[in-house]
Amino acid sequence: MIRNAEPSDKLHVLKFCQNTFSWGDYVEHVWDFWLNEDLFFVFEKELPVGIIHSFFSKDQIWIEGIRVDPNHRKQKIAYDLVTHVELVGKSKGAVFSFMLVDVENSISLSLAKSLKYELFQTWNFYALEPKKNSNFNVEFSRSFDENSATHYVKSWRWLPFDDAVKSQLIQENKIIQSQINGKISTAIISNSEHFDNTLIVTLFSESDDATLQIILFLQNYAIENNHNRIQILTKEKLFDFESLEKKLSFHLLRKNLG
Ligand SMILES: CC(C)(COP(=O)(O)OP(=O)(O)OC[C@H]1O[C@@H](n2cnc3c(N)ncnc32)[C@H](O)[C@@H]1OP(=O)(O)O)[C@@H](O)C(=O)NCCC(=O)NCCS
Incomplete structure (x- = not known):
């Protein structure tokens, strides 16, 4: 159900990312970069319903762009996508996984907590x-x-x-x-x-x-x-x-x- 993102996923994904935040989303601007950079995954249920991008460097895997179609939330899709990326990171030698979450994004903070992430630093x-x-x-x-x-x-x-x-x-x-x-x-x-x-x-x-x-x-x-x-x-x-x-x-x- 989790596979590499492909160029043909773009339309479906951007459709469910239109109103992610009050101001919209930035996924459409980075889509092509993320495809080129690799470690870009899609959760598929006939159509793509979730995405995650990650970036490996030194001893860490950086996680970004977690998005789940609003019609498919609360089904452990984000949880599975993050777990997948952690395993990929580990197989490449990552010791740590990092992600950045807006202090007001309580749902994502709960998601991170459920995945056993700890508060490392706070940035302005x-x-x-x-x-x-x-x-x-x-x-x-x-x-x-x-x-x-x-x-x-x-x-x-x-x-x-x-x-x-x-x-x-x-x-x-x-x-x-x-x-x-x-x-x-x-x-x-x-x-x-x-x-x-x-x-x-x-x-x-x-x-x-x-x-x-x-x-x-x-x-x-x-x-x-x-x-x-x-x-x-x-x-x-x-x-x-x-x-x-x-x-x-x-x-x-x-x-x-x-
Ligand atoms: C955040 C987001 C990715 C979660 O996706 P999801 O597939 O619905 O999350 P999961 O089903 O995997 O949830 C895993 C855990 O996250 C927490 N969580 C998820 N949705 C929640 C909600 N609405 N309220 C409270 N906690 C929630 C829970 O701890 C949950 O575990 P539980 O089901 O055992 O309670 C999704 O809501 C989303 O796309 N939001 C908009 C984009 C965004 O904020 N991305 C993250 C930017 S850092």
């Missing part, structure tokens, strides 16, 4: 408007030793942040830091792979003063690099700032597959 999502600025006190990092930085966000996936990844990001000038009065804030920048002109930023904030410098830099960087959206993900609560809007909070949930 802010939208920042690009703006021409000058005079910001930041530098490209040459070393970044922050033990609490377990993951960084790439295309809305929380990926393991190890030494090899750090070196590469440092080389590419993707790690920006600001130090003020001994407190350092750090931002890791990346382009969205799925949405045009969107800058995705993982922010580790030690102080508001240092973070303000990074925010001014990011606004200007977006203008100079033709990004019209800046999405900031951070574990911290940020200060009030005119071009910064708090959107949502998410729980990062983890399961040890051992």
